[in-house]
Amino acid sequence: MANQLLTDRTALVTGASRGIGRAVAVALADAGAEVVVNYARSPEAAAEVVAAIEEGGGRAYALQADVSKEAEADGLIKAALERSGSLDVLVNNAGIIRDGLLMRMKTADWQAVMDLNLSGVFYCTRAAARPMLKQKRGRIVNITSVVGLMGNPGQANYAAAKAGVVGLTRTSAKELASRGITVNAVAPGFIATDMTKGLENDALLKAIPMGCLGQPEHVAGAVRFLTADPAAAYITGQVLQVDGGIY
Numbered sequence: 273m274a275n276q277l278l279t280d281r282t283a284l285v286t287g288a289s290r291g292i293g294r295a296v297a298v299a300l301a302d303a304g305a306e307v308v309v310n311y312a313r314s315p316e317a318a319a320e321v322v323a324a325i326e327e328g329g330g331r332a333y334a335l336q337a338d339v340s341k342e343a344e345a346d347g348l349i350k351a352a353l354e355r356s357g358s359l360d361v362l363v364n365n366a367g368i369i370r371d372g373l374l375m376r377m378k379t380a381d382w383q384a385v386m387d388l389n390l391s392g393v394f395y396c397t398r399a400a401a402r403p404m405l406k407q408k409r410g411r412i413v414n415i416t417s418v419v420g421l422m423g424n425p426g427q428a429n430y431a432a433a434k435a436g437v438v439g440l441t442r443t444s445a446k447e448l449a450s451r452g453i454t455v456n457a458v459a460p461g462f463i464a465t466d467m468t469k470g471l472e473n474d475a476l477l478k479a480i481p482m483g484c485l486g487q488p489e490h491v492a493g494a495v496r497f498l499t500a501d502p503a504a505a506y507i508t509g510q511v512l513q514v515d516g517g518i519y
């Protein structure tokens with residue numbers, strides 16, 4: 273166990289059953305937080321994350337919710353508050369891709385990505401901000417992407433949603449700062465998860481100055497810094513890239 277800076281704190285990570293969210297959940301539990309492991313469709317995977325955290329001496333429980341739906345996102349925050357008594361850290365991580373070139377992109381694919389990757393972040397942030405405002409303390413991290421900063425052919429929906437998350441981050445940071453709440457974004461480059469399976473090729477590796485994909489733990493380290501480390505207390509409204517130098 274590393275420094276337990278989040279002891280007596282509760283952290284909710286959306287989309288924590290796999291990939292980056294899983295690594296973030298483990299890292300925040302390691303920092304002492306009780307972690308709410310949100311998932312949408314993978315109860316077994318979420319239960320495995322909870323078990324892994326408990327085996328490491330940490331505290332966690334799983335809550336199902338599709339955070340692209342306003343009522344479910346509200347219900348998730350409410351359920352976490354009821355069970356844990358407070359909500360101190362929110363990591364908006366859940367995300368999907370529905371790739372396609374602009375001219376062929378189906379409206380349903382545009383909308384599905386907007387609903388989760390942008391609106392989901394808004395729903396959870398709005399719901400979590402209420403208790404954080406009351407307790408005059410909170411840390412919110414939104415997982416955006418370098419794609420939202422640099423664009424990427426085939427990902428108009430994803431890039432637009434992730435760029436939207438940057439605007440949402442900077443604005444909520446300004447609105448919430450006076451009440452002791454920081455809001456930052458972490459922008460991963462290409463990270464080895466289910467989302468990027470089969471994507472690794474020579475051209476991509478050449479474009480990454482570090483020459484390899486990142487690991488979920490690289491992203492989790494940045495989230496841990498922004499949420500658990502007192503050294504980050506005066507940092508808000510920022511976008512921290514974890515991208516091996518690609519952008």
Ligand code: NAP
Pocket residue numbers: 286287288289290291292293310311312313314315317337338339340365366367368388415416417418459460461462463464465466467468
């Ligand atoms: P992943 O391996 O595909 O995992 C996605 C996670 O999101 C799963 O836990 C999944 O839960 C959950 N999820 C999906 N739909 C959901 C919904 N409607 N409500 C709640 N949870 C939902 O993805 P990842 O690569 O770890 O990506 C995590 C985040 O990082 C995303 O926001 C992604 O855009 C961002 N990102 C990833 C990369 C990369 O290279 N991998 C780069 C930049 C940014 P279930 O298992 O229950 O479906």
